[in-house]
Amino acid sequence: MNRRFYLKALGAMVLLVGGLLAIGAACGGDDKGGTGNGGSGNADLDAIAQERGLTPEDMKHALQAYVPPGQYDPYIMIASGGQSGQVLVIGVPSMRLLKVIAAFTPEPWQGYGYGADWGNTVLAEGNPSIPEGTELTWGDTHHPAISETGGEYDGRWAYINDRANGRMAMIDLTDFRTKQIVAVPNAETSHGGMFVTPDSEYVHISSKFPMPWPAGSYADLSEYQEKYRGVSAWMKIDQATGRVNLDDSFEIELPPYNQDLADSGKLVSAGWAFIGSWNTEMATGGLGPDGKPNPLEAGASQNNFDYLHVINWEKAAEVAKTKGVDTNGVKMINIQTAVEEGLLYLIPEPKSPHGADVDPSGRYIVVGGKLDPNVTIYDFNKIQDAIAAEDFEGTDSFGIPILNFDSVMAGQVEVGAGPLHTQFDSQGHGYTSMFLANGIAKFTLGEDVVKTDEAPFTLIETIPTNYNIGHLVTAEGDTVSPDDNYMVALNKWSIDRYAPQGPLHPQNFQLIDLKGGKGPMELISDTPIGLGEPHYVQIIKADKLHAIDLYKPGTDVLTMQRSEFAIDAGQEKVERNGTTVEVWMSATRSHYTPDILRVKEGDTVKLHITNTEQTRDATHGFAIANYNMQASLDPGETSNFEFIADKPGAWNFYCTEFCSALHLEMAGWFLVEPQ
Amino acid sequence: MNRRFYLKALGAMVLLVGGLLAIGAACGGDDKGGTGNGGSGNADLDAIAQERGLTPEDMKHALQAYVPPGQYDPYIMIASGGQSGQVLVIGVPSMRLLKVIAAFTPEPWQGYGYGADWGNTVLAEGNPSIPEGTELTWGDTHHPAISETGGEYDGRWAYINDRANGRMAMIDLTDFRTKQIVAVPNAETSHGGMFVTPDSEYVHISSKFPMPWPAGSYADLSEYQEKYRGVSAWMKIDQATGRVNLDDSFEIELPPYNQDLADSGKLVSAGWAFIGSWNTEMATGGLGPDGKPNPLEAGASQNNFDYLHVINWEKAAEVAKTKGVDTNGVKMINIQTAVEEGLLYLIPEPKSPHGADVDPSGRYIVVGGKLDPNVTIYDFNKIQDAIAAEDFEGTDSFGIPILNFDSVMAGQVEVGAGPLHTQFDSQGHGYTSMFLANGIAKFTLGEDVVKTDEAPFTLIETIPTNYNIGHLVTAEGDTVSPDDNYMVALNKWSIDRYAPQGPLHPQNFQLIDLKGGKGPMELISDTPIGLGEPHYVQIIKADKLHAIDLYKPGTDVLTMQRSEFAIDAGQEKVERNGTTVEVWMSATRSHYTPDILRVKEGDTVKLHITNTEQTRDATHGFAIANYNMQASLDPGETSNFEFIADKPGAWNFYCTEFCSALHLEMAGWFLVEPQ
Helix, strand or coil: CCHHHHHHHHHHHHHHHHHHHHHHHHHHCCCCCCCCCCCCCHHHHHHHHHHHCCCHHHHHHHHHHCCCCCCCCCEEEEEECECCCCEEEEEECCCCEEEEECCCCCECCCCECCCCHHHHHHHHHCCCCCCCCCCCCCCCEEEEEEEEECCEEEEEEEEEEECCCCEEEEEECCCCEEEEEEECCCCCCCCCCCEECCCCCEEEEECCCCEECCCCCCCCHHHHHHHEEEEEEEEEECCCCCCEEEEEEEEEEECCCEEEEEEECCHHHCCEEEEEEECCCCCCCCCCCCCCCCCHHHHCCCCCEEEEEEEEHHHHHHHHHHHCEEECCEEEECHHHHHHCCCEEEEEEECCEEEEEECCCCCEEEEEECCCCEEEEEEHHHHHHHHHCCCEEEECCCCCEEECHHHHEEEEEECCCCEEEEEECCCCEEEEEECCCCEEEEEECCCCCCCCCCCCCCEEEEEECCCCEEEEEECCCCCCCCCCCEEEEEECCCCCCCCCCCCCCCEEEEEEECHHHCCCCEEEEEEEECCCCCCCEEEEEHHHCCCCCCCCCCEECCCCEECCCCCCCCCCEEEEECCEEEEEEEEECCEEECCEEEEECCCEEEEEEEECCCCCCCCEEEEECCCCEEEEECCCEEEEEEEECCCCEEEEEECCCCCCCCHHHCEEEEEEECC | CCHHHHHHHHHHHHHHHHHHHHHHHHCCCCCCCCCCCCCCCHHHHHHHHHHHCCCHHHHHHHHHHCCCCCCCCCEEEEEECECCCCEEEEEECCCCEEEEECCCCCECCCCECCCCHHHHHHHHHCCCCCCCCCCCCCCCEEEEEEEEECCEEEEEEEEEEECCCCEEEEEECCCCEEEEEEECCCCCCCCCCCEECCCCCEEEEECCCCEECCCCCCCCHHHHHHHEEEEEEEEEECCCCCCEEEEEEEEEEECCCEEEEEEECCHHHCCEEEEEEECCCCCCCCCCCCCCCCCHHHHCCCCCEEEEEEEEHHHHHHHHHHHCEEECCEEEECHHHHHHCCCEEEEEEECCEEEEEECCCCCEEEEEECCCCEEEEEEHHHHHHHHHCCCEEEECCCCCEEECHHHHEEEEEECCCCEEEEEECCCCEEEEEECCCCEEEEEECCCCCCCCCCCCCCEEEEEECCCCEEEEEECCCCCCCCCCCEEEEEECCCCCCCCCCCCCCCEEEEEEECHHHCCCCEEEEEEEECCCCCCCEEEEEHHHCCCCCCCCCCEECCCCEECCCCCCCCCCEEEEECCEEEEEEEEECCEEECCEEEEECCCEEEEEEEECCCCCCCCEEEEECCCCEEEEECCCEEEEEEEECCCCEEEEEECCCCCCCCHHHCEEEEEEECC
16 A cells, blocks of 8 residues: 555545544544634544655654643653753653753853852852862763652752762752752762762762872872872762752772762662773873874773772761761772772773663663673672672772672673663663664663563664764663653764754754563654753653742742841832942832932942742843843842942843733833942 | 543544554554554554543644654744843754854853853953943843845844843854854843844844933933933944944934834835834833832833834935944934934834834834734835825924824724734734733734735734743744744743743743634644743744854864864974963864873963864864863864963863763863972
8 A cells, every 4th residue: 555545545534433533622622723624633634744744653753752732741851961061951752941950050041140149159169179269160061860769769859960070069959940069079070970879868979080189289190090099979968958068978089090980779789889980091191292192092992891899888988987087178088998998899891881870679780881892780699799708800909809700790781882871671671872883772681670571681672873872861760660661862963863053963862662661662753952962861750849839938049048138028128338239129020129229330239139929930030231140030039149330320220031011111220320 | 521531432433443544554664663563553643642641633733843853844943042141043843942052141062152262252242342341241132133135034144132231143054153242332232123134234223221322421310311312223244244344334313212123124115114112201210219109110101102213224324424423333323313314203103012013015014012902003105105295293302203193004903912023924914922811813914915805904813822922923924925834922921831840930932833824823832941031033944044064174163264273183283482382282083182281380371172073063072170161163163272271280171072982081181280
């Protein structure tokens, strides 16, 4: 049957059943427009498909991805924003961008870093104390980690690291704002070592490239092995606020390998963690006119095995209390102590490994060696046995015991070229991204985990991705109970997937249907991400989030308490004290009170603005021409500015958020009389 | 029939016709995955719809919005990004965000404002010279204007204004980068006065709030009428580069009303322009503890009529050459000259008008008075007759002649509460957004334009929007030949349309099917915009864009010529001259050459980096830990940094764009030896 005939036959059939469908449509309740062309049956669908060139498969996928107006996506993706420094909130399956959350980079829509105190405070506290005077206005967000309770995402907070500068941010998921940035002591960079422990006791972050030790000292690369060190940082989470408390945090000194992806143990392996590494060669490059022809990419790829770091963090937390040494504001367990106390072991992992992912049962740890076509799967039970039996191949040059590879390896699966990261379903499958093979491989894990009658450690199927997949994610994929419906491939190149828009291409997220883990995997949609390179993401059930719609009147968003500068309507005032002018201002539709501010050039202005509304979505902005200030004042919020009136003139201020029919009239004058 | 019963009935029906549908599916030809559940015919569709709760109407809309993986959206939306300061590129009908283009706000993904010379240059040149020393790091983008040839979008450049600071930016649509920011002389703010003339001779921008005159002087609000002035600025476009050339630009002094939305004449009205205004009351507010109870929203809403400004710009361009007075770098035509030369007229427009939009024929100008339920439609032919006949009601207090309202008004249509903006199809319809009524009204224009048998100046239908619509746009809507398929409502509030994500809500874009202008209008999809308040947008046919994929080797992106600092592979070098270290570096998969840089604390570093690749999408980044530098180097691009090595240490630098399987290895060391 050719396509035209198919459509004709389909049309005839639809006429037969049109009556019934029309009844259905009339009961659908959402038919606002009245199409006037015979109802909404499949004749309509096929006409649209024909006009738009959609295949029958396309039609299915359209229905899988579409979320009707006014309905909610059942899943929310918390995505890193890569070099943008921000965090993206995306609905799944529609893949619509719900919000960009400013994290490490000032962002004026949210009034973050444009004069309002809350954002300026967060950004400033993220500036490293070593070296002094460093002011950072961007980050490279890589790995989000949603807080967990009992190994399940609990929707309270999300943490994300800064690849470039060894920092981390905490996002409060009640209002989706960044509330804290922490410059991680003794870490210059970070990459994939971020996760939360199953009950959010700690958020872990580790260094990527080592740095001269102790942090703040200098050493040339010729002293790399002796003086450079990495770190595994365990940042204590305050259970009331989600903030990191450095006093109760601790760190473990690590060899100058490049520590990489990491994951938390869970269930059977609770209390333990696993960190992949590469460049155990400790190569430092040296390419160039004055160097040796030895780029890091070659120097770091010599060894057949690098080391998976195995850490007993629950014990380490205790050891840190007595044997941790205060080091730049945090307790440090040095390598020797870690070895003596049985906190740190190494496992050989082939070859230039990247991902290190723990399956939902906690028993299996899957490593992708990007220069090896296999994924290697370790068994936590065997690891425990080997540790108990001191079944070591020896130690590395730092004295850390290396577990016998053959004793702890449970299986290997040849998946294809360039395996990187692995995610899981609840049926005992792993899904591994393959950068070089441009696809995802699905395979079985081992005994006690595989819920199907498939053989363990066996490749089941692959699906192509477009192009150059990095991470991938399954819904609730890092929890003890992944959902088995959606997977997203985070492709690094989009090449020809979108209409040309210049040499800088968007990333390409591909939504894939997992069909209850029963497969076959099926591509639903492509989504361009045109803001940074979202490196990793997590997907949480939307109903686990408990976001607020309003702030209580006069809220300081950092403390979530009433601000000392809050006012209610009618309490507005202006006070001058010497050369300081202090203003308590209200904002409501459609005016500021007061709406004329008169100061003299050079005055210090302290401006406290309260959005006195308690109506959902009644956000007001506040900006002054040429003063580079911009606030976003959500309903109930109080924000504060302090600045010098250094530009004489009559400057218009106005509401930057379209709030009402008379929004344009929501403006005033900041009059700075020249000296 | 309730919804549950409907779904049950639908399921039963689907079983009946499943066999026939399965035959159809087998002929579809694109079934890649093998679903294993009876093919991909409508049985599948209905099963998905049932599972996901989609109504028959939803199913249609899903097919209308879906763009299959790897296929291109036929339309591209260039959207302002509001307070984010950026510009968004969105595909239509999929509404996928293809790119955020940094314009007024530094953005690290694109390496814009994070040390690379091109972006730093553009941002710095956008700093106003009045007042001196003003450094702006954000803007409030409002009105994009795509360049035109013969009244059609030509896809060369896009311009956008900064509401907050009276500036404009030029985006090169060959590489989708911002290439120029202009601080518009004598304008402190701007709003909706941006458009390009039909052959891109000029890009127009006008002030929003007036400022003390001449710009740079000070005057209190008590001298508002005497000393404050607005401006209509005609910025000359260099036809080779798209850049604004101030030398050939001119301005027209305007009364201290709030000039607002504006549009270019076209075809019959070519050479003319129209600018709405409000606050002809010249109210200045005064609300607050020390003021009078007279907010601007009330003071500016007293008059029954404000003034549509009618400008003969073609003649003004000539007059400026002889009678323009150099004023802060641009030729200014004062009000008196404008009146004497017949360049400027006023027309009464009811009441607190907002939109002022010229229909595709150029004959009709539609004004939405936001406090009047009518749209008022003026006839350009009548305007010309009235000017010729000096059919004036009088003059305003600045001596500008006011055309007789009844002589130039062609019709009024009562559309509903809060009419704002109007867009058009090719069938003689206007579509007006109604903020207060939460909807869009479709009505007919007048004679010679209405292509249907509908009566002129008649309301045809309305469609609800969710919620608080501001602007709206039709595909190719500001050209002489709009397409009649897609319309997008730019709703300011989303309230309950999306899963809760805190008090700051996204905007809500609603895609509407115009059905060839024949209606009825039908809602296809909702799209959240979670980054700023995109104020206005234009939609261009994607095939009118001619973006490049690669830069020629060693391109300086501002000149699009070979950079003097470009190198080819093998030409890398490091030169020290006193305390200056100059580096010519290459970047290619997967290393930098050189990859170790040794300098001393306090050295000046001049770093020239060329991405020597010529492969599509092979972008490399470059960032140094704790140095707050970030470049995005597209294939062929050369960028330059100059900075002081003021932070001693061993700092990792690395590629911030995931470029290859050994991307993590694309890193090096910036060694700053302490003094």
